[in-house]
Every structure is written in C-alpha cells, then in structure tokens.
Amino acid sequence: MGVRGLQGFVGSTCPHICTVVNFRELAEHHRSKYPGCTPTVVVDAMCCLRYWYTPESWVCGGQWREYFSALRDFVDSFASVGIKLVFFFDGMVEQGKRNEWVKRRLKNNREISRIFHYIRSHREQPGRNMFFIPSGLAIFTRFALKTLGQETLCSLKEADYEVASYGLQYNCLGILGEDTDYLIYDTCPYFSISELCLESLETIMLCREKLCESLGLCVADLPLLACLLGNDIIPEGMFESFRFKCLSSYTSVKENFDKKGNIILAVSDHISKVLHLHQGEKKLEEMLPLGPNRALFYKGVASYLLPGQSSPWFFQKPKGLIMLDKQVISMSSDPESKQGVPICTEPESKQEVPTCAHPEIKQQLPVETDSDFNLEVPMYAHPKIKEDKPMDMDSEIKQQVTLVSDPEILKVARMHHIQAESYLVYSIVSSGEIECSNTLEDELDQALPSQAFVYRPVRQRVYTLLLGSCRDDISASLAVKEWFVYPGNPLRHPDLVRPLPMIIPGGTPSLKSLWLNQEPAVQARRLDALLACFNLSSSRDELLAVESPLRALCCLLIYLFVQVDTLCLEDLHAFVAQALCLQGRSTAQLVDLQLEYISPRAVQLGSLLVRGLTTLALVNSACGFPWKTSEFMPWNVFDGKLFHLKYLQSEKGYSVEALLEQNRSWLTRFHNLKAVVCKACMKENRRIVGRGHWSSHHTGRWGRQGSSSHRTSSSCGHSGQGQPWRDQGPGSRTHEHDQWRRY
Template identity: 75%
Template sequence: MSSGNAIITNLFSFPDPFRELSRSSVMGVRGLQGFVVSTCPHVCTVVSFKELAEHHRNKHPGSTPTIVVDAMCCLRYWYTPESWICGGQWREYFSALRDFVKTFTAVGIKLVFFFDGMVEQEKRDEWVKRRLKNNREISRIFHYIKSHREQPGRNMFFIPSGLAIFTRFALKTLGQETLCSLQEADYEVASYGLRNNCLGILGEDTDYLIYDTCPYFSIGDLCLESLSTVMLCREKLCESLAISLADLPLLACLLGNDIIPEGMFESFRYKCLSSYTSLKENFDKKGNIILAVADHIAKVLHLHQGEKKLEEMLPLGPNKALFYKGVASYLLPGQKSPWFFQKPKGLITLHKQVVSMSSDPEPKQGVPMCADPEPKQGVPMCADPEPKQGVPMCVDPEPKQGVPMCADPEPKQGVPMCVDPEPKQGVPICIDPESRQGVPIYAYTVVKQKLPLGADPEFKLEAPMCTDPAIKQDRMHMEPEVKQVTMVSDPEILKVARAHHVQAESYLVYNIMSSGEIECSNTLEDALDQALPSQAFVYRPVRQRVYALLLGDGRDGASPCPTVKEWFVYSGNPLRHPDLVRPLQMNIPGGTPNLKSLWLTQEPGVQGRRLDALLGCFDLSSSREELQAVEDPFKALCCLLIYLFVQVDTLCLEDLHAFIAQALCLQGKSTVQLVDLQLDYIDPRAVQLGSLLVRGLTTLVLVNSACGFPWRTSDFMPWNVFDGKLFHQKYLQAEKGHSVEALVEQNRSRLTKFHALKSVVCKACVKESRRIVSRQHRGSHVPTGRWGRQGSGSHRTSSGYSRAGHGQHWRDQGAGNRQYEPDHWRRYSSSSGWPN
C-alpha cells in the first residue's frame, strides 16, 4: 500500500526529540529496531485501530477486540505534562491516562495492561547496566539545573519517580484490567495476546517481533487523535531476511538481547559479516551484520538442520545452556523450535536450573508453561521460567559490626560455606547471590475463597487468582512437580499475596515473600548534595520492619534470621551485588500480629490491628491518636511527614510548610490551573525533596498492602496529595520568607487546616526528641549533612539511627552486598569526617 509507505516515510523522516528518546529506550534485540526502520520500511505499516476493531468484530461476532498493552513501554508516551523535573504532575498525568483509555473505549476496544512484576536473574545484568546509565543522565540533569536554574529540554527527559507504580493504581481507578507479571512482562504479554486472540500488542520492545504471537503495534508512533499507529510485521521481516518465523528466536539470541550479552557472539557475527557476499554500501554496520547473520542461518545452518546439533554448528562453548535458555524463552505455550532435538525430557541444566527445549503444554520443571493450552479470556497462566531460591540465610546468627558480606559473582553449585564457623572482624562471609533452586514458581492457581475484608474495597479485590476453570484439571498433575522453596512456607498466605500481586494491588510484598529479592530504580537525587540522604536509606528502616512482619525477625529462635536482597539505586552503589538486609524488630502494642490475623480474619477490631501494624512499620505507634484525628486524605501524608522529619534532621520548618501548603492548595485547584502554573526558577534541593516524598508514597503502598489495607489507597495516591510544580512554588515562597497566609493563598479554611496539620507533625516529632526549626534559626547543634534520629541511646535506637557522635554520613553507608544489621547501621564514629 503506497499511501501507507508514504505515511511511514513522513513518520520517520522528521526527527522528534520525544520519539528519538522513546526509540533509544527500546528493549529487546540489539539493533533490530533501527534496522527495521532504516533498512526494511515495508515491515512497518500504518494501521487504524478503528478499522482493525471493526474487522475483528466482523470476523469474530460477539468477541470484544482486545489490545494487550505492555505498560512499562508506554510510560514515556503517557507522561505528557510539560513539567517533569519537580516530582511529577500527577493530576495532569491522570487526566492524560483517562483520555487514553476513553479514546480506545469509544471505538469498542478493550485494553488489558501488563506491568513487570520482577526482574529475572538472567536479565539482572541488563537491568544494572540501564540503572548505571540513568545515574549518569541524572548527574547531567542536576548539573544543568544548577547552571541554568530551569528544567532541561525534553531530550534530557527522565520519568518521575514511582510512575510505574502509580500508573497501575490510576488505571485500576479508571476501571481497567491491570495485571502484574510473575516474570518479565513481555513473555506474559505475548502469551496473553496469543491465547486470547487479541487484536495485537501495544508496546515498544523488539522482542514482540520475535515471539510468534498476535500483531505488534508501536506505542511510540501512536496518534491518539486518529487512533492510528505503525504495525511491525514479523512475517515481512522474515521475508526480507529469507528466514522463517521459527528462526527468529535463534536470530535474536545470535544478535544479543536482554538475556544473551551482546559480546557473547561478537566474533561469530563478524565472521558471518566477512563471508557475507551481499553487503549493501548504503546500509550501516549493524544493518549489514543482521543481514549477514540471517544469511548464515538461511544458507549454512539450514543446510545441516536435523543432521547436526545446534551446538556443533555454533561456537556456543561454555555458554551453551544460557543460549538454549535464551532461545527457549521465546517459545510460547504449545510452541516448539525446529532447532532443538525434541526428546521426551528435552531438558538442560543451567546452574541448577532446569530449562526446557520446547514450551509444550505438558507441565515440566522450568518450562515457561501455561496451565491452559486452550485460549480463553482471563489472567495469564504462565509460570515463571526463571525460578528463584530464597535469599541466603544469615551464616552468623550474631553478626559483629564490621563483618563484610561478599557475594561470589561466579555462580557455582550450592552456596559456599564460611570456612570459619565463628566469623570474626575482617573475615568475609561468602554468599553466592546467584545460587537458586531449579524449581519453577508455582503456577497460577485458583483461590476459591474471596480475599479478606482487609483488602482495599476501592479496587474490588475479590477477583480469584485465575478466572479459567480449565486450570483446575491441570493442577491435579501439576502440583507434585511444580513447587518452590519460598521465604514463607504458608501456602494460604502465599496465595493471597500472589493474588494481590497479579491483580496489581500490592507493591513488592509477593516478591519479598516468594524470592526475598526486591529492586527500586533510579530517583532524581543529586549525587553531590551532601545534606540530603538517598531515599533508599531513608525508607530502609520501614522496609526492614515490613520484612519482620512478612518473614519474621528470627528473634524467637525457632527459625533462622531471614535476609532480603535489595537492589536499590543510590549514589556510590555500583550494583555489582545486592545489599543484604535483615528485618528490624517492630514496636507494636500487643506484639507483632501474624499475617493470617491481618489478611484473612474478619473479627471485630482487626482493622485497628492493621493500623497498629502500619504505624509500627513507621515506628510511630505513639502518634496513633493524633493521626486518627486527621481528616482524609491528609492522614497518610502526615504519617509520612512525621517519619521524614524524624529521620532526616536537615529538613527544616520551611520544608514542612511547603509540603503541607501544597497538599492543602492542591484540593482546590483544577488540572488546567496546575498546567498553567509557572515557576520563577528550579531549585535542585526542591527537586530532590519532591522525589523523596513521592518515594515515601510508594513506600506507603508497600506498608499498606503488607498490613492488610488499613487505609484507603486513594488517600496516598499522588494526584490527591502531591503536585510537583505546586510544591516547588510553595518551596520557593517559603524560602523567600512568605507568610503562612500567603502559602495557603489567603484562604481562611486552609489556614485553619494548615495549623492543625502542622501541629500534629510537630507534636509527634517532639515525642521523638526532634524539634523542627526554621532554617534561619538553625544552630550549630544541628549538623548539616548528617541525618538520623535526634538523641542517642534512647528507646528508639532499634531503628539503627542515632546522632550526637554515633552517626555516620549517609553517603558512607557503602554499596552492594553489605549486610545491614538492625542495630549496626553506622560503622564509623563522627571522627571519620563529617562535612560542616
């Protein structure tokens, strides 16, 4: 279709900073996106979703045309607000999402959104590489802010912290089916699309050109007004490369993807290039390499296919198992590869992991399987092809201060034991972070009972784990084989945690309970700011208490002390290994409740116990009465502000005024007013404070779901309590000495609420020996560049923080694979060098 090709030319001829940024972040096969756009434009076809939906209805009467959306690929496209530097324009963003959904709904198209639920181990290196790259980008952003006192251009755009997490809840609020994967989302997206005969997949990941599934549409080229975009046709790609659809997984792995490092087959690719006879002078180097590798598959490998094993035709060497796993990862349920000898038990071992050579519907260990071979509507049944083992247990039950934990970067069989049974200072305890048990995660199962009343009623969390009755029959022969050693042994509790995870109602809870491993991406934090701590450290005590609630703290002596592997991005962390973090004992009246009482019971008073648990996670049980008196939606915000100001002593009264004033003024402002808001300049400290608060809101999501939903989720959604530009405006005004009346815009009702909220926060802080003072009145007794709890040796030192000579600068916390003890966070005295 010539008209379509003309439109394609127009789409790709005019550079747009946003589109270029979107393309630069494309995941999947190395170089394939650029190759398709520049070398094979006929692979791209402009299509109209309206026409496709009509065609689908004619072909399948009674069936609703459905698009499965890889939400993680769409975040940049969805975030359309002009301002992004101040912490997020959440009202504007929510409005943009609502318009997106309405546009598709208006033409009768159903959307199903998938979010990544965890990072698979074989993709960890790629995850780390991107996080470190983002760190460099963030450094450039802060350099620009300090030099120009304004937001950088869109070419330096960085999505606001927590965007993926809050997008899940925004979509659910908008009534959309929103799912969280039990592995990297692309496999589940492709499986869902194939099984449910979807109209297509909307995303920006070239892996969708490799999967043999429904059509793949580009979110980066979507025109919402006309509902048209570009469809990338894998059949036409194969035609251009003279290979078959079944060859695409092999091609992807030889080129390098998120599983196979790009350098693994570099010499092989250049060998193909040197013998390739059809080099195109007008093609770039990567384009010719793709053509050469495809030519080698078509003319050389096909020649011996079926006669020789693939490893005899390729230089796999020690990477054989990883390579086969990479190819098998593209095989959807019921699909097989002609490149594997199909044996009854076609399994190979990869560091104790079992990998199947096909994706046969018959359940096998390690197979990326689907319990339901028949396409039906419902939650995807795909189990995790990358099983993980519980994190290493504490080798020394009474760790001493200064005992480093070192992880072995080379995976070996089993976990090495410490040579010295009683480790002393300076003796490393080697723990292999890569060791995992080779049993896949338990496949989706049906939760027959409704979820507990403690679930957030706002999102109707009574959906079963699986809507497909056919899976019940499959479970009969699946259960004995597919089991996993998890951090929590209670299957009933795990089912509930899994249900909330899959339905995208919780954050990190199931990851902690199943694998004991979590991660958090980059935050807009200034690596050169010595006064403000990273959010990774500020909220770590809260996470540690959540670990105690979910896993126990090992203090009863009946079970070993659990350890959680944290991959959190902060300045100075090379991310070579995770931080090994232990639980922190909770101070809750009546003791720490068990999860069954919080999640499954409907007894009178259980909601109060849930609230006790939530406040216990923030170590704010003493402020329960004051917080209960605060009206919604400010209750959760006050809890967070009290915690922040007790933890970080460099926060001052002006900061508190700005946080409270923006939350109150936000209630009376329309989206249009927020869009039109103009700032005099951008302050780098305010940028970091905005991100710090938003990360606190995501921490509230974790705590609230772990405690059985004592608070309504809507009360701490950012579009109800935070706006980046509005906070920035109030911060600048407070810094200039504007009165409280000016901060609340001369509104008497807001002024009354302001003083009430401020009183709650300040009184609670005084209980913790923390007096919030104005920056103009800060004395020498309050150290700049130090943070922690006020006072040393008090009853609150269980948090691991203390000041007045017992603290350590937060930048010196160390990075990667250091084990964090509940009472031994600080490792150096004040004599180790404090900035003034």
C-alpha cells in the same frame, strides 16, 4: 530492551515491514471476523510510560493530576471504538537479566547527574531530550489504571513473555508496546506506542512475516537470530566473533546500510544458507560455536517459546525429560554435559510438579529451575488460568523455595501481586529479594539522604511483619536482598538487610489474621501494624483525627521530619501548604502554574516524598490494606510543580497566610496539621525549627550532633565522618540495626 540493533535496522533497512494502521478499522474487522468477541489490545505498560507522561513539567516530582487525566484520555480513546485494553507491568527482575538491569540503572545515574548539573547551572528544567520519568511512575500507574476500571496485571517475571502469551491465547487484536522482542515472539500483531496518534488512533504495525521475507527466514528462526545478535539474556559480546565471521563471508554487503544492519543481514544469511542445510541432522551446538555458553544460549532461545510452541532448532532426545512448568527440557546423554535442551512447550502440563527422569539426576527440581544450568522457564500468570485450577496453584506454590512456608499466605500474596493490588510484598515472601529503580537525587547534595536509606527502617519492620513466622533456625540469619539504587552504589551485590524489631500494641499479629480475618475488630489491628512500621504508634489518636486523604500524608511527614534532621520549618510549611492548596486547584490551573526558577533541593524533596508514598503502598499491602489506596495516591496529595512553588515562596519568607493564598478555611486546617506533625516529632525529641534558627553545628549533614543521634554503625563499617548515607559502600553488607534513624 529487545534485540540489539533490530529497532534501527527496521527503521533504516526494512521500512516496508512498518504499515500504518487504524485501530478503529482493525476493531471493526476483528468483530466481523470473530462475532461476539471483544477486540482486545494487550499493553506492555512499562514501554508506554514515557508516551503517557505528557505534562510539560517532570523534574519537580511529577504532575500527577495532569498524568491521571492523560491516562483517562488514553483509555477513553480506545473505549470509544469498542476496544478493550489489558495492561501488563513488570513484576520482578529475572535473575538472568539482573546484569542488564544493573547496566541500565548505572546509565540512568549518569543521566540524573547531568540533569542536576543542568539545574544548578541554569536554574531551570532541562529540555525533553533529558527527560527522566518521575519517581514512582510505574507503581502509581498501576493504581491509576485500576481506578479507571482497567484490567491491570503484574507479571511474575518481566512482562514481555506474559504479554506475548496473553495476546496469543486470547486471540488479541494486537500488542501495544515498544520492544523488538515482540517481533521475535510468534504471537499476535505488534503495534508501536511511540507512533500512536491518539486523536486518529493510527499507529505503525511491525510485521514479523515481512521481516522474515526480507531476511530469508521463517518465523521459527527468529528466536535463534535474536540470541545470535544479543538480547537481554545473551550479552552482546558473546557471539561477536561469530557475527564477524558471518559478515566477512557475506557477499551482499551494501554500502548504504549501517554496520549493525549488515550484521543482521549477514547472520540471517548464515542461518538460511548454512544452518538450514543441516537442520534436523545435527545438534545446534555442533553448528554453532556455543562452547561454555551453550546452556545460556538455549535458555535465551527457549525464552521466546510460548505455551504450545516448539522450536525446530532443538535436537530432541527420546529420554531424559524434565517437565518444567510449560517447557520440556531434554537432558543430554553425554555424561560430561548435563545441560538441558529446551524442546517444546506443553500447555496441558504447565502446572505439573517437575521431576527428573534422567538416571544420573534423581533429585526433585524446584519449579522454574533446572539445577544444571539454572534455566528459568517463563511462567504465564494470567489469573483467569490460575483460577481455573486452584489446586494446581497450591501445588505449584508448595514446590517453590520461599521464605514464607505457609501456602495459603503465599497464594494470597501471589494473587494480590498478579492483580497489581500490592507492591513488593510477594517478592519479599517468595524470594526475599526486592529492587527499586533510580530516583531523582542529587549526588552532590550532602544535606539530604537517599530515599533508599530514609525508608529502610520502615522496610526492615515490614520484613519482620512478613517474615516473622519463619522457622526459628533461619530467622537469626535472615536477610532480605535489596537492589536499591542510590548515589555511590555500584550495584555489584545487593545490600543484605535484616528485619528490625517492631512494637505493636497487643503484640505482632499473624499474616493470616491481617490478611484473611474479616472481623471488624481486625481493621484496627491492621492500622496498628501500619503505624508501627513507621514507629508512630504513640501518635495514633492524633493521626486518626486527621481527615482523609491528608492522614497518610501527615503520617509520612512525621516520619520524614523525625528521620531527617536537615528538614526545617520552611520545608514543613511547603509540604502542608501544597497539599491544602491542591484540594482547591483544577487540573487546568495546575498546568498553568509558572515557576520563577528550579531549586535542586526542592527537586530532591519532591522525589523523597513520592518515594515515601510508594513505601506507604508497601506497608499498606503488607498490613492487609488498613487504608484505601486513594489516601496515598499522589494525585490526591501531591503536585510537584505546586510543591516547588510553595517551597520557593516559603524559602523567601512568605507568611503562612500568603502560602495559603489568603484562604481562611485552609489556614485552620494548616495549623491543625502542623500541630499534629510537630507534637509527634516532639515525642521523639525532634524540634522542627526555621532555617534561620539552626545552630552552628548544622553544616548540611544528615542527623543531629549529640548523644541521641545514631548516625553510624560500626557493624556496617561506616567511617562515622562526612556523609553517613553516601558512604555505604558497594553493597552486600548486612544491615541489622535501625542505624539511619536520628535517635
């Protein structure tokens, strides 16, 4: 994240730009300077997840009660000194940053492999040096913060631009995060989350003005420096030879500095002593070896310009302007090169429909895109701004190239997305492209499928629900691009996944009916749609009889046990027992739980269930929220360490009474829940048996042998041998059928 090498440089070479500050004192000073204005800290939540996750146990699927308690303590600490917090989460991966996203996911895969190797070798959780955040942490953190009454927003792009924009526009006390890009943006002060002491509310402030003094630059030069060094948009190797030339001619190389530190000093020296000489006289591309990377470079520099800001490094042409959201793009008059050069940002024109005035380019351009070099202009999506100009939002939505053409539906989906109330829905209806990061899955375990495949049929039915109103002429070839991480997927291309037919009693309702109709009878239709996404319509009455919050968990368990044949009766006992015992445990009691050893299979089962809960979040929001989000929040239905304990006990053959700690009231509920799950599975010809009753053909593979098991699909080129969910290939295949379902 951020600028290559800058974090280390600041710590080793320029420690004086780091100042210890106290939030209580900062808030008091802010109130005296701006009477009547609440001191506000805007939080880059994605940077804070590791800091927030303080529970000792992390490998078992997440200690969600402990985590929720830690979040509450964090919020309360700032509230106690009168500071308001505004949290931003990444909403989508920008296309220009997809390669960087893929690199990180593949790196994470290697880390996960090492984690499972350690577990198999030592039968214990690795140390914190191998810490990997539990699956679904970012998603459920959004809901947790909203439950705690916090303003929580989801960006339309990666969050750093919107965080910096919010901090500037609302005169915030500062930004709390861990990303050197916040040293580059010309915005409010930047504070380190990793250095925060919650008890004293002291942390480190990193001062961009002091950084500029050390480098001999001005703040307006920092975006240029960032791109020459390399960041999430500009690959590190793009200007490697240029940096080497700067280093070779730099006369103040100090032996006690590391190589990256010297490179930063050398590039800064070149900017201040060479490029400044011709600033305003020559185009930047004449002073730098941009070559074929010219467009990408300008895109990178422009990505740091916030609304109302301009860059002195862009040579302005008097004609050929394209208005793109908040940025003005100047088209070069060179007939051989039509790449746009970003000049400035203009807040008054941020909602204008983009048009091109260049005589050679007469077509209308879609919002956020320059057709010549795909300059994706960052958009500021704070709902307060959007609400001020509702007609402008409608106009903007109408200009987008989306899979769903109804502007009213897009507007609702966008609103829920920005307000962090939904999950993945807006990405599907707007771009037809979604992603899911790494999950703690053991690539050597041949008996359990990746969550990406287990829940794919559910997603396919959601696509039908969301995209069913698409034009007939494109629906036949419609496919959603899925960037899902699973073992063996090199992520060179997305998987192209087609919608799957779904059967809803009374027919498939429209999104307008599900999302906008407030009549009481529609709520039942919303629930019908949710159950149909899991193919559980036939178990509606039994599920409705289950009390909240176990109803959602019951729905998920039925789906899992129908879908995955290698789940056995002992697994069901462990899942149900932990859910019931959780109701009677305090947070302190969960903290004190001790495990005899760690089972890699139980680790993966815990992650599989939590990913199911995130899938429920997608389905629930797509269906118009038939269930309250509290019904499937993990702190209400799942604790990783408690599940692991029950799994180990069940595996050893503990009786149901022992699993339930001799609690008679839990015993009755246990048998009721188990009966609902088993009855629903029997309707699908799936009999759940104990591990000792498995027939000899169970060899640790997913899916039963026999005519009812559709384990492979010739349309996807599967071999039909060995590991049906591991051998999916490198992506880009079009998945049409519900081929991973067992029947």
